[in-house]
Amino acid sequence: MPTTYQNPRFDYRRCADQEPGATAHHPVVVVGAGLVGLTAAVDLASRGVATLLLDEDDTVSFGSRAICFAKRSLEIADRLGVGERIRDKGITWNRGKVFLRDREIYGFDLLPEPGHAYPAFVNLQQYYVEEWLVERAHQLGLTEIRWKNRVLEAVQESACVRLTVETPEGPYAITCDFLLACDGARSQVRRSLGLAFTGQVFQDRFLIADVVMKADFPTERWFWFDPPFHPGRSVLLHRQADDVWRIDFQLGWEADPVAEKQPERVLPRLRAMLGERRFELEWVSVYTFQCRRLERFRQGRVFFLGDAAHQVSPFGARGGNGGLQDADNLCWKLAAVLAGQAPEALLDSYDAERVPAADENILNSTRSTDFITPKSAASRAFRDAVLELSEDHAFARRLVNSGRLSLPCSYAGSPLCTPGESREESGEAALPPGSPCPDAPVLDSERTGEARSDWLLRRLGDGFTLLLALEPRTPLPAGLAALAGESPPVRPLLVSSGPRDSGGLPLLIDAEGLVAARCGLQPGAALLFRPDQHLAARWPRFDPAAVRAARDRALGIAATAEQEVFAT
Amino acid sequence: MTRRLRTEPRLADADGFYEALMAAYRDLPEEAAAKLSAKLILLLANHIGEEAVVREALEIARREG
Numbered sequence: 001m002p003t004t005y006q007n008p009r010f011d012y013r014r015c016a017d018q019e020p021g022a023t024a025h026h027p028v029v030v031v032g033a034g035l036v037g038l039t040a041a042v043d044l045a046s047r048g049v050a051t052l053l054l055d056e057d058d059t060v061s062f063g064s065r066a067i068c069f070a071k072r073s074l075e076i077a078d079r080l081g082v083g084e085r086i087r088d089k090g091i092t093w094n095r096g097k098v099f100l101r102d103r104e105i106y107g108f109d110l111l112p113e114p115g116h117a118y119p120a121f122v123n124l125q126q127y128y129v130e131e132w133l134v135e136r137a138h139q140l141g142l143t144e145i146r147w148k149n150r151v152l153e154a155v156q157e158s159a160c161v162r163l164t165v166e167t168p169e170g171p172y173a174i175t176c177d178f179l180l181a182c183d184g185a186r187s188q189v190r191r192s193l194g195l196a197f198t199g200q201v202f203q204d205r206f207l208i209a210d211v212v213m214k215a216d217f218p219t220e221r222w223f224w225f226d227p228p229f230h231p232g233r234s235v236l237l238h239r240q241a242d243d244v245w246r247i248d249f250q251l252g253w254e255a256d257p258v259a260e261k262q263p264e265r266v267l268p269r270l271r272a273m274l275g276e277r278r279f280e281l282e283w284v285s286v287y288t289f290q291c292r293r294l295e296r297f298r299q300g301r302v303f304f305l306g307d308a309a310h311q312v313s314p315f316g317a318r319g320g321n322g323g324l325q326d327a328d329n330l331c332w333k334l335a336a337v338l339a340g341q342a343p344e345a346l347l348d349s350y351d352a353e354r355v356p357a358a359d360e361n362i363l364n365s366t367r368s369t370d371f372i373t374p375k376s377a378a379s380r381a382f383r384d385a386v387l388e389l390s391e392d393h394a395f396a397r398r399l400v401n402s403g404r405l406s407l408p409c410s411y412a413g414s415p416l417c418t419p420g421e422s423r424e425e426s427g428e429a430a431l432p433p434g435s436p437c438p439d440a441p442v443l444d445s446e447r448t449g450e451a452r453s454d455w456l457l458r459r460l461g462d463g464f465t466l467l468l469a470l471e472p473r474t475p476l477p478a479g480l481a482a483l484a485g486e487s488p489p490v491r492p493l494l495v496s497s498g499p500r501d502s503g504g505l506p507l508l509i510d511a512e513g514l515v516a517a518r519c520g521l522q523p524g525a526a527l528l529f530r531p532d533q534h535l536a537a538r539w540p541r542f543d544p545a546a547v548r549a550a551r552d553r554a555l556g557i558a559a560t561a562e563q564e565v566f567a568t
Numbered sequence: 569m570t571r572r573l574r575t576e577p578r579l580a581d582a583d584g585f586y587e588a589l590m591a592a593y594r595d596l597p598e599e600a601a602a603k604l605s606a607k608l609i610l611l612l613a614n615h616i617g618e619e620a621v622v623r624e625a626l627e628i629a630r631r632e633g
Contacts, residue, residue, distance in 0.1 A: 377602060385606035395614040 003280060004212060004242040005127060007059040010134070012148035018172040026052045027338065029163065029176040031151050031189055033057075035066060035126055036306030036323035037182030038133035042080045043331035045142035046462065047531075049338055052176070053143050054165060056150035060130035063283040064210050066320030067123045067240050072408035072436060073324045074118035075457055075533075081139075082132045083118065090124035091239050096221035098402050102228055105390045106397045110405075115514045116439045117455040121405070123240050126320065154179060154192045154302065161301050178334060179302045182323075187308035193299060199292020200366060202313065203253040204373040207260055207286050209270060211245050213279035223402035225387055229272040234372055236402070244282055247273065248314075250372065257286040289313045291362045291369070298351045303330055310358040312365035315372060315403030322361045325409055326354055332462070332531035336555055341488045346556030349416050357409040364404045371401035408436045411534055418528075418537035418550040430520035430538065437533045440514035445499060445507050456515055457533060459508055464490045464551055465529045468542055469521040472500040479544040480505060490528065490551055495521065530554050573624040 017024040028044065030037045033055035041053045069077070069086060077083040098106040110120040137143040152171060153164040160175040181189035190197060222237040224230070236248035249269055251260060259265055261284050270279065293310035297303060306323030330350045336342035374380035389396035411417060412434035420433050431438070437460055443451035444459060460467070466483065470476070476494075481503070483490040494500075494507045495515050510516055519527060526542040528550050529535055537550035552558060579585045593601050613622045 377599070378606075381599070381602035382606040382610070385603050385610055388603075389607055389610060393611075396610060399610070 003282060004244055005125065007062060007127065008131060008134075010058050010145070010147040012058060012168055013146075014167075014169060015146060017174055018167065018169065023162075023173045023175055025160070026174060026176045028052070028178050028180065028334065029054065029161075029174070030180040030182055031154075032181070032183035032187075032308070033130070033134070033145055033147075034061060034182060034184060034306070035130055035133075035320055036327055037180070038130055038137065039076070039080065039324055040180050040182060040305060040327040040331055041143040041145075042082075042133055042136050042140065043327055044335060045137060045140035046080060047332060047335035048142070049331075049335050050142040051144070051180075052174075053137070053145045054149040054151055054163075055145065055147055058147040060127040060134065062127075063208075063285060064125035064127070064240060064244065064246060066126045066317075067238065067246055068317035068321070068406075069122045069124060069129070070317060070321045070406040070408075071116070071118050071120050072406075073321045074122060075436075075439065076324050076328045077129070078117065078458065079462055079533075080133070081136050082129065085132050086124055086129060087118060087122055089128060089241050090122035091219055091241055092119045092122050093219045093221065093239070094120055095218070096223070096402075098400055099222065099224040099227060100387045100391065101226050103391065105387065106400050115441050115512065117457065118439070121317070123238060123246075125240050125242075125244065128241070151183065151188050151192075154181075154189045156193065156300050156302060177301060180305060180330070181302060181308045182305045182327075183308050185307040185311050187304070189302065190294065190304060190308055193302065195294055195299065197292055197294055197311075199290055199311070199362070201290045202288065202369050202373055203375075204369075205251040205253060205255045205257060205260070205286055205288050206314075207249040207251055207255075207266065207269070207284070209247045209249070209266055209284050210240070210282040211247060211270060211274075211279045212243055212282050213245060213274070213277055214243060215245060215274075215277060217245075225402075227273075230269065234402070235273065245279075251286070255286070257288075260286050289369070291366045293355070293358050293362060296351050297326075297354055297358075298347060303334075303347070303350060305330065309354075310362065312361050313369045315368040316361075316365050316405055317403070318361040318365050318406045321406040322358065325357065326350075328532050329354055333556075336488065336531075339488075342555040343557060346416075349414065349556060353411045353414050353416070357411075360409065361406070368401045368403045410434045410436070416530070416536065416554045416556065418546075418553055420538050427520050427522055429517065430525075431518070431527070431535055433535050433537055435535050437529055437535065438518040440510070440518050441512055442495075442515060443509040443511050445502075445509055451499075451509060454508075456508065459493065459506070460529055460533055461491065462531050462533075464488060464531060464536075464554070466490050466492045466542075466547055467495055467515075467519070467521075467527040467529065468492055469495050469516065469523055469525045470500065471523045472496055472498045474523065476501065476503045476505075477542045480542070483544060483547060486548075488551070488555070490547060528554075571618055571621055573621050573628070575628075 028051045030041050030051050030053045033053050041051045074083050094110045094112045096108045150166045152166050155162045161179045162175050224235045233250040238246040297309045305326040312318045333346050374383045386396050386399045417433040440456045442456050444454040445451040480492040492505050495510050524541050527538045536554040
C-alpha cells in the first residue's frame with residue numbers, strides 16, 4: 001500500500017439521467033477520467049464547453065504510472081491552470097546516464113536553456129496531476145464527473161452516439177453529439193465499435209517497483225545494461241516526488257507476472273541493487289508492452305485520445321505526453337465547431353495531425369524497445385557490440401538507445417497550416433508553420449506604470465493570436481484592432497525591443513531579444529498562432545486579408561466550402 | 569555527391585586479408601563470433617560514414633545471402 005499518498009475517494013451519486021423514461025442528451029461526453037480525459041474536460045471547460053465525464057472507478061490513478069512530464073506537457077498544463085503545481089511538487093531533472101555492467105558508458109544533458117517558464121522534464125506521480133485536474137474541473141464548473149459510471153457499449157447512430165452506462169444501481173442510456181474516448185489501452189469504446197488495434201507486441205516483461213527511500217543518488221535518469229545486481233538484463237532508476245524512486249527491472253518473457261509481484265521476489269531484487277539502504281515498497285506492477293494504434297483517431301462522432309488511440313513502450317516518456325498533446329490538439333477544434341465558428345470538417349484535422357505524431361512516437365519507442373529487448377541472436381550480438389564499443393568509441397554511444405525522450409510535435413505539412421514565405425525572405429531561424437510556439441521571457445507593459453516580467457506562452461493565450469514584431473519607432477499598421485472584433489477574434493500582440501506606442505493594444509517588450517531569436521522574428525514580421533499555440537502562418541509584413549485567410553484555413557473553412565459544392 | 573559502393577578489387581593482398589579475418593574468428597564460440605562480426609560491421613560502417621553506401625552493401629549482402 002502506498003504510504004506517501006492517499007487516494008481520494010469520489011462518491012457515486014445517482015443522477016436524473018438514470019430515471020426511467022426519456023434518454024438524456026449531452027453535447028459532449030468524455031469517457032475515462034484519467035490523465036487524458038481530465039485534461040480534455042478541463043481544456044474544453046476553459047473554452048466554455050460543458051462536458052459529461054464518465055469514469056468506471058471512484059478515484060485517481062492507483063500507482064504512479066506516467067511520471068515524466070515533458071516541457072510541452074507542462075506548458076499545456078500551465079494553460080489549464082495546473083502547470084505550476086506540477087513543477088513545484090515534482091522533480092526537475094536534466095541529466096541522464098547509461099551504465100554497462102558497473103561502468104558509466106554514456107551521459108546526456110538536456111542542456112537547460114535559461115528563459116523558459118518550464119524545464120525539459122518534471123517527474124511527478126500521475127495521481128497528483130489527476131487529483132489537481134479534478135479540482136480544476138470543479139473550479140471551472142463546466143464538467144460533470146460521474147464516478148462509478150462504466151461505459152458498456154457505444155453505438156454510432158447517424159445523428160448521435162448512444163451509450164449504455166453501468167452503475168452500482170444498474171445501467172442507463174444517454175446520447176451525445178460527440179464522444180471523446182479517453183478510456184485507456186483496453187478502451188471499451190474501441191472494443192464496442194469493433195475497431196482493429198494493431199501493431200507489435202514485445203516479448204518481454206518489466207517489473208516496476210516504486211520505493212520510498214532517502215537516497216543520495218543524484219536527480220538523474222539512470223539506465224543500466226547488464227548491471228552486477230541484475231545480470232543480463234536492464235534496469236532504470238528515476239526519482240519522483242516524496243522521496244519515491246521508480247525502479248524498472250527487465251525480467252524477460254519467461255518471467256511469471258503473478259509471482260514476480262510478490263514481495264518475496266521483489267525485495268531481494270531491490271536489496272541486490274540498493275544494498276544496505278533502508279527503503280519501503282510503495283507500489284509494484286508487472287507489465288508487457290505493445291506499440292500499436294488505431295488506423296484513424298476520428299470515427300464519425302467518436303474521437304480516440306491517449307492510450308485508447310495509440311500505445312507505446314514507456315521508454316522515452318511518450319505515452320502520457322502524447323495523450324496530453326492529443327487533448328491539446330482536439331479541444332480547441334471541438335470548441336470552435338460547437339460555437340459555430342468552424343465546420344465539422346475541421347475535426348478531421350485531429351486525425352491528420354495526431355496520427356503522424358503517434359507514428360513518430362511509435363517509431364521512436366519501437367527502436368528503443370528493439371535495442372533494450374533484442375529479438376534474435378543477431379540483434380543481441382549487435383546490441384552487445386554497440387554497448388562494448390561505446391566504452392571507448394564515441395560513435396557507438398550515439399547508437400545506444402535506452403529511450404529517445406519525447407519532444408514537442410510539429411504539425412508541419414498539416415492542411416491547417418498556410419505555407420510560409422521562402423527561407424530567404426523569413427531568415428534561417430524562422431519558426432516554421434506547424435511548430436509549437438517556443439517560450440521566452442517578456443516584459444508585459446499592458447498596464448501603465450512599471451513593466452512586469454511574464455512569459456510569452458502565458459501571454460499568447462488560448463485563442464488565435466497575431467504576434468507582430470515592431471521596432472519602437474515603426475508606426476502601428478492599420479487594421480489590427482478590427483481583427484480583434486471578429487468571430488472568432490484574432491488578438492493582436494505586439495512585440496517590441498523597447499517601449500513604444502501600442503495604440504491601446506497589448507504590448508510585450510522583448511528586453512532580452514529571446515522572442516525574436518526563438519521565433520526568428522525580423523522587424524515587421526507577423527505570426528499567427530492557433531488556440532493550441534502552434535504556428536498557423538507567418539508573413540514578413542502584416543496583411544489583414546492574409547491573416548483572415550490563414551485563420552479560416554486553420555479553422556478548416558476553405559475545405560468545407562469545397563465539400564458543400566460537392567454535396568449540392 | 570553521393571558515392572556508390574565500390575565493388576572492384578581494392579585490397580592489395582587479398583589472401584593476406586582473408587587470412588587475418590579467419591584468424592580473428594579462430595576458436596571463438598558462436599556467440600562471441602557473432603559479436604565480433606557485429607563490432608566489425610559497426611566500426612566499418614561508421615568509418616564509411618555514408619549511409620547510402622552502407623545501405624547498398626546491406627542490400628547486396630541480403631540479396632546474395
